[in-house]
Amino acid sequence: MRNVICLIGNPNCGKTTLFNALTGTYRKVGNFPGVTVESKEGRYRKNKDIIITDLPGLYSFSAGSDDEKAVTDYILKNSPDVIINVVDGTNLERNLNLTCALASLDKPMCIAVNMCDDLEKNGIKLDDKKLSELFGVPVVKISALKGRNIDRLMEVALNEAKVPDIKEYSGTFGKSEGAAYAFIEKHIDKIIKVRQTRAELFTSRADRILMHRIFGIPIFIAVIFLTYYLSSRLGGALGGKITQAAALLSEKTSAAMTTRGIHAWTTGLVTDAVIKGLSTVLSFLPQILILFLLLTVIEESGYAARAAFILDRLFRTFGLGGKSMLPLTVSCGCTVTGIMATRIIEDEAEKRMTVFLAPFMPCGAKTAVFGWFSYCFFGGNALISTSMYFLSILCVAVFGRLLKSLKTFGGGSGAFLLEIPTLRFPSFKDIIMVLWTKIKEFLLKAGTIIFSVSVVLWILQNVGINGYTDGNTEESFLFYIGNGIKYIFYPLGFGNWQASVSVVTGILAKEAVIETMTVVSSDARALFDSVYSAYAFMAFVLLSPPCVSALAAARRELKSGKWFVLMILFQSAAGYSVALVINLLGMLQERFSGLILSVVIGIIVLTAAALAFKKNMRSGCGCCGKCSGGVKKCPKK
Amino acid sequence: MLLSELSVGESGIVTAMNLTKALRTRLVDMGIVCGVRVTLVRKAPFSDPLEIRVRNFNMGIRVKEAEKIEIKPVGLVKL
Structure with missing residues (x-):
């Protein structure tokens, strides 16, 4: 048989x-x-x-x-x-x-x-x-x-x-x-x-625009911008409804439990930890779903392959190649699958680099965190969450360049032989299935990790050496834990125990950051020195090492413990340094308003002048390009 | 003439491929062998990589590799 x-x-x-x-x-x-x-x-x-x-x-x-x-x-x-x-x-x-x-x-x-x-x-x-x-x-x-x-x-x-x-x-x-x-x-x-089939004819016409030599890249930027903008705009609006409903539910439950004489301990656990914590995370489900929907369309239509083609040359300057595009795009949905997608890259150095950099992309869970932050600190401005996407691209470029200059990563990028498939309309069935799988995954995660984090956190927060603290958080275990590590984050503008604890729970799942903040603090705004340090926190969440599932995937793909440890160190350093720069700039801006703009303009002017100066110094007579000038007579002439 | 020297819309017949064994095998797997006709469909921004059409499908190839492929031009085809 x-x-x-x-x-x-x-x-x-x-x-x-x-x-x-x-x-x-x-x-x-x-x-x-x-x-x-x-x-x-x-x-x-x-x-x-x-x-x-x-x-x-x-x-x-x-x-x-x-x-x-x-x-x-x-x-x-x-x-x-x-x-x-x-x-x-x-x-x-x-x-x-x-x-x-x-x-x-x-x-x-x-x-x-x-x-x-x-x-x-x-x-x-x-x-x-x-x-x-x-x-x-x-x-x-x-x-x-x-x-x-x-x-x-x-x-x-x-x-x-x-x-x-x-x-x-x-x-x-x-x-x-x-x-x-x-x-x-x-x-x-x-x-x-x-x-030639009709689909092929359509493809060759559409490609003239999509892969245009000049408009190709702006079109790509517009597509990505729209994807993020729509998901945070539409998703944010839908998510607001969920939050409202949950607040009502929490209120009703609390009232009902109190009238029945249930202990404040239990009431607090149910309303503050379970309902409030879970609903905050849940309210970002619409945003994540819209993001996934749009990313699926980008991938299934064949546009992702075209993006790889038009961006290949640009990506090579950062030591990546066009084929890194797919893992990076997929990482915008989920870093775990993004890291797994690095297998299509033949070149070992390029693959390793992609594994190092893919977690910089804003995955669905991080997008939820950014959505919540932009809602709390920036009046729900969709541009703030979208700006995270561009910050991540910038960091991929800058840190990619940095890694490339190291000897171990400097290997030549391998060949790029990529089939450019015929464009097709994504099937409705596939899209529904993607969304359904995502909803299931999300609910499972909310039901397991997020739920346990909520409960454990609430208990740690309300229990201290002397037992139930009765709302006096400063005697709780969580207070001591958070205080132990808060100094590390002091330079980033959020050196308090609540934000520090959120960073730690974020390692389990990025959504847990929002969850933790809502459980441990009644007003998240009080946790940050300024809006700049809130933005620094977002950058830290964006760039610091990904969640445990993504770390496990990275360990598998890197196939070496040494590289894995290096990756964690690299990402921590990247997150810390970028957040530090943002917070320091923010501090300067607050102290001396207008300073940042002056500094930026100053740097641009000076760089332009230096480049022009260098070019003139270097060129000598310009006949061989090697001589730095200063020679009386050109030996070639 | 080299594959990288074709203008957009021009075709050529592959006459030689001066590539490393591994890379050559990959190209052969995808159907690029001596005697096959390739057409340059377009160049990416910054003129690299190139999109070529071979055996009724399109693929991207970098200039670095295209420079190692020798061709005999066969003229313009309408795209």
């Missing part, structure tokens, strides 16, 4: 969509080569004895990057019973190269030609019989997205899969370079008549 089936195919050919359709589960898909970075097993929804594995996409078995190695290892180790080779019908020629490589594995196989609905729509005929004859294996035309023919595919895979037998070609494809392509070129015309 055959019961272990694996899906193999080129990156971005729809394996994950097929996997989701076959197993009835949900896995993230994207229109960006390399979204699947680890293999995942699932069971066929019509027969639970059959295990289906989704593997990362690959072009061949030459194993260039970590995810390709993972596939090779998987096949060698697990020896699947049947291979379903998923090929993209709209891109058959290149996809069949992998089929040739798979043929030499001598495993029962069948070919699933995906995206057949696209072919039909455009009147492109694909001769599946010819294809089947060519490789000696059964071929099924499917549409994974529409779920068409997928049960037929499983039937064929289970009963008719054959070891490939290529009659037209004797010998092995691996022997000479490009032999497989030569073979495919010879036969492809009999199988398919390639024509």
Whole structure:
């Protein structure tokens, strides 16, 4: 009985969509080569004895990057019973190269030609019989997205899969370079008549704007700005309703419990810790959902791959490459998945650097913290949360540059060979699934980590050496803990025990920062010396080491304890120094208003003058560019 | 002529690839072999990387790599 089936195919050919359709589960898909970075097993929804594995996409078995190695290892180790080779019908020629490589594995196989609905729509005929004859294996035309023919595919895979037998070609494809392509070129015309599809035509037109040499980058900035602006604007408005509802609930519960004569201790725990703490975090759910929705659209439409292309040159100046774009974009949703996405980067130094820098991005949880801060300190100004995104980009650039100058990171950036996929509309089903998964994750986190943090904090805050403190927080354990570490944060403008404790709980989950502040203090505004130090705190949350789950992911990807420790030190130092600079500038600004502007203008003027001076000094006569001038007569002249 | 020297919209047939073994294998995997026709679709901001069309799909490649690929120009195609 055959019961272990694996899906193999080129990156971005729809394996994950097929996997989701076959197993009835949900896995993230994207229109960006390399979204699947680890293999995942699932069971066929019509027969639970059959295990289906989704593997990362690959072009061949030459194993260039970590995810390709993972596939090779998987096949060698697990020896699947049947291979379903998923090929993209709209891109058959290149996809069949992998089929040739798979043929030499001598495993029962069948070919699933995906995206057949696209072919039909455009009147492109694909001769599946010819294809089947060519490789000696059964071929099924499917549409994974529409779920068409997928049960037929499983039937064929289970009963008719054959070891490939290529009659037209004797010998092995691996022997000479490009032999497989030569073979495919010879036969492809009999199988398919390639024509430009409507989607491709649309793509080539849209790309003229999206990837424009001058407007490409401004468009990218606008897209990101809009994403953040919308999520904090719309999400903030919706979140306000949740807060109002929770306040009402808290009031009612408190009143009800008091009239029934329940001890103040219990009432406080329920209303202050549980209801207030959880609802504050919960009120940011709409904001996070909108952020995820927009990021999913960016990724699934294929725009993320285009962003990688237009930003590659710019990113290289910071020691990153265009391929770091995906981990960084994904990190804006969640740092854990962002760090995992670094597997698509072939170059070791570039990958390490991306792992170091990806946690700088404002993830969903951090966005919630920023939303709360901008609400408390800046009158709900959406620009404040959006500015965090640009601060993170700036820090990636500056600290990337800094790391690059170190010898260990200085390695040349590896090759950038990135498929630029056809643009497509994200499927409604996928978007709903992304949102649903996020809601589940968020509620789970709120129910476990955030809930326990609330309770533990409340207890620590209300219990001291002498037992229940009855509202006298200055006798509580939490007070002593916070006071022990508060001096570290004094230079940043929030050297008090409440803010210090928030920083510590933030390591468990970033949302816990808001949660802690609402539990330990009635007015968060009192915790900060000025709005500048509140902003410094936001910067510290943005840049300091990420939550425990992200740290665990980073440890896995770095594969070395030494690098992991270095990463934590690096991020702590980065967060601390940026927050320090912001707070110091804030202090100066408060003391001498107008000073900051003067300093900034002064620096710009002086830098421009220095650059102009340096250029004139250096050029000498300008004939060789090497001499720094000061020579009486140019030896070359 | 080198792949990096093509103007936007021009095509060429690959004649030689002077790359390291690993990189060469990757290009071959993606369908860039001697004899294949490549078209320069566009250049990114700062003229690097390049978007090329090969075997009916588009991909990005950096100038550094494109400089190592020799081609024989075959003229303009309408994009």
